[in-house]
Amino acid sequence: MLLPQEIIRTKRNGGSLSQEQIQYFVDGLVTKNFNDAQVGSMAMAIFQKGMQTSEIIDFTSAMKNSGDVLSWPELDGPIVDKHSTGGVGDKVSFMLAAIVAACGAYVPMISGRGLGHTGGTSDKLESIAGFNVQPSIGDFKRIVKDLGVAIISQTDNLAPADKRLYGIRDITATVESIPLITASILSKKLAAGLDSLVMDVKVGNGAMMSNIDDARALAQSIVNVANGSGVPTQAIITDMNQVLGATAGNALEMAETVKYLNGTLREPRLHAVVVSLAKAMLVSAKVAENETVAMKKIDAVLASGEAAEIFGKMIHALGGPSDFMEDPWAAMQRANVIVDVIAPDHGYIVGMQTRDIGMSVVGLKGGRTANGQKIDHSVGFDRILPIGTLVNRGDVVARLHARDEDSAKLASEQYLAALAINSQPVEEQPVIYQTITA
Structure with a gap:
């Protein structure tokens, strides 16, 4: 029966939800047909009883389709992205997106804000005076076409069902649920119209998943659901038992990004994560036939300065200064x-x-x-x-x-x-x- 309390009861008792029941719940998130108490109860039922892969696929699809879904008919190459489960000092997205774009793939990256102890990609970009993390979709698409990359924040029209559900999960102790994490991440990423995706699943005392078994379970869930949704995806489990790189803090991480791309500071652990993810993205996007070829391309765009040049142009295209790569602190507060x-x-x-x-x-x-x-x-x-x-x-x-x-x-x-x-x-x-x- 399609009543909120009956759908909650089904999951509370350990049953599997039908596609129709899941769609009704997701619609109710947007229309408020499910009130906050019912959403919290549903989140707790999923947290305690779990979901089968087929349920998570239906759940992810319904949340993805609750708002805008992008398509890219104007692009003539592969569209690929990366998502991290978050950590401390994790500024990987910046150098990674610039490298992959310089190698010939398109990277339309829709990023998040800080959550708990983890920093947010959008917050780091807002360290830069004038930078606009929420351009129009038209500007976003134009910049991706022109430069190969744009990194922006989630818009209100992208997976709005997830936005409401997440806000309630955050205050009902239901964040650490693998089905809910999986659907939350993928509903936003798949709405970006990707050809392939690479996940960076962090593990350790600075990560959401502190032990390797939980990290593997989350990685496998995301990979299974994304592939089941038609987007080829792999996950790389990386270490978060110490700060990644030499900085932790918004402007400081942007300054380290500039040093990395310019070649003046490449902290070895940070470089290892960037390279590992970049190789996976280039191979999955079919820009490189194998990891050896991918590594040569990565080395080439770093050595030539092409990745740094693209990143600088992206900063300027989204409202930042034209000389950010030459003098980042001129545009950031100390x-x-x-x-x-x-x-x-x-x-x-x-x-x-x-x-x-x-x-x-x-x-x-x-x-x-x-x-x-x-x-x-x-x-x-x-x-x-x-x-x-x-x-x-x-x-x-x-x-x-x-x-x-x-x-x-x-x-x-x-x-x-x-x-x-x-x-x-x-x-x-x-x-x-x-x-x-x-």
Whole structure:
């Protein structure tokens, strides 16, 4: 029976929902025929009882079709994208999209804002004066056609059913549900009209999935549902047991992106993730026959500066300055207080509580604790030393950027509390764990 309470009852009792029932629920998300209490109850029923792959495919399709679905008849090449489950210091999308576009694929990337301890791609772009993360769809499509890439924020008309459901999941303790995560990610990505997709599923103490079994389960769910929805997809499980790259914080990560693309700083772990995802995207888009050919193309567009040039042009096309790649700080605000975080002991950095560092950035006002809050793009950490580094007492383990002395003192204490320093070195951990295919 198509009544909200009866559909909730079916899932609460462990039953499978029909395509008709799922469509009725998704329609109700948009029309408010399901009130907030009923949406919360439905989310909890799915959280507790799960969904079969066929249900998640129907759920994803209904949410995708709840708003605009893009098509790209004007493009003459493959359309490919990447999505990350989120982490601390994860600025991979910027260099990755520029590299893949420079190699000949089209990358229409629709990104999200920060969530909890993880930074948001859209927030990082808004560090740049004038940058418009929500252009018209017409401008978005024109920039993708002209440059091969545009990175924007989710619009109100893209998967609106997911937008409402997510807001309710966030306040009902139902975020960490694999069926709900899968449908949420893919409804937005598939609405972008992709030919193929590569997922970056993070695992570790700074990720949504803290252990490898959960990460594999999420990766397999996303891969199965995306392929079942007609979009060839693979997932690469990557490490998030420490900050990715040398920075955490919006403007600081944009500055690191410029250094990466210009070749002045390519932190090895960050580079490994970028390259791994770029190879997968180029092969899946059939721009490269195999990973060896893909790697040659990646090296070529980085060495020639073509990837950097495309990224700079995209920044300008979306309202930023024309010389961002030459002088990024001319268009971004620096923090009022910049201080060194000093090692209290001699030894090796053997561990990092990555989530705590992300929350420290949030505490500095570099992230949100409630929807709609304004954030301070200037704050965060840079010059972050990776796990495995040998330090002496008094060495700089990171540099802190804050709005005032009081918040700087607290964040410095939090950063040191998040580090483990030991006299014995720790075995180096992998950066890339596994690739999951259909």
